[in-house]
Amino acid sequence: MSEHFRIEKATIGDVPQIQDLVSNFAGLGEMLPRPLAEIYEHLRDFVIVRDRGRLVACAALHIMWDDLAEIRSLAVEEDWQEQGVGILLARVCLEEARSLGIATVFALTQRPSFFEKLGFHQADMMALPRKVWGECFRCPKFPGCDEIAVIIELRATSSLKR
Ligand SMILES: CC(C)(COP(=O)(O)OP(=O)(O)OC[C@H]1O[C@@H](n2cnc3c(N)ncnc32)[C@H](O)[C@@H]1OP(=O)(O)O)[C@@H](O)C(=O)NCCC(=O)NCCS
Incomplete structure (x- = not known):
């Protein structure tokens, strides 16, 4: 499977295509839109897949604190x-x-079953640290959030679920 595609770190020229990909799904209400400025600012968070030079998938790991990171903007x-x-x-x-060395990774998603395949479990959004909520105020859906929090403890997991 993985021989058909290669995962790479995103580069500066990928930013408009990352935004287009995320915006398409955001327009369908499936994920949150990301402004160009935010993608540039967090570009080093992103990994991408290209097909003959065209970006076809992306994901970002965003560090929130010493023990917490978020997978965001996952789109194929x-x-x-x-x-x-x-x-x-x-x-x-x-x-x-x-x-x-980050202990816990979370995602906010409408596809919890996808993340559960990786060993995540559903969590109470209110149980996430306040740092996460700081971002919610900027979300266009706030306060009517329709996303489910999923979380995985990495130190407790000897190897990632396949
Ligand atoms: C959610 C999303 C990222 C999944 O991407 P994907 O590349 O289709 O994911 P995978 O192929 O790895 O897995 C998807 C499913 O296909 C299955 N699958 C994986 N490899 C497969 C293969 N070779 N053949 C058939 N099915 C396969 C997986 O088991 C999984 O099953 P599920 O639908 O029951 O969960 C994609 O649907 C997407 O971009 N959605 C819109 C945005 C979004 O919802 N993002 C996620 C949260 S932020």
Whole structure:
């Protein structure tokens, strides 16, 4: 499966395509939109997949605190879905969190079952640290959040669920 695509760190020229990909799904209400400025600011968070130079998938690992990071902006173009790209991108983010020594990774998602395959479990959004809520005030959906919090404890996991 993974021989069909390669995961790379995003570069500055990828930013408009990352925004387009995320905006398409955001327009369908499936994820949050990200302003260009925010993607530039957090570019080093992003990993991407290209198909002949065209960006077809992305994901970001955003560090929140010494023990907490978020997987955000995980998106796979429709034609590339159901081929393991999303799972692999999420795994790369988790491996990076692990290598950085981060204990807990969370995501806010409408696809909790996708993350549960990776060993995440659903959590009470209110149980997440206040730092997370700081971002919520900027969300266009606030206060009517329709996302589910999922969380994984990395130190307690000897190897990521396959
Ligand atoms: C959620 C999303 C990232 C998943 O990406 P994906 O590349 O399709 O994910 P995968 O292929 O790794 O896994 C998706 C499903 O296909 C299955 N699958 C994986 N490899 C497969 C293969 N070779 N053949 C058939 N199915 C496969 C997985 O088991 C999984 O099953 P599920 O639908 O029951 O969860 C993608 O649908 C997407 O971009 N959605 C819109 C944005 C979004 O919701 N983002 C997530 C939260 S922020």
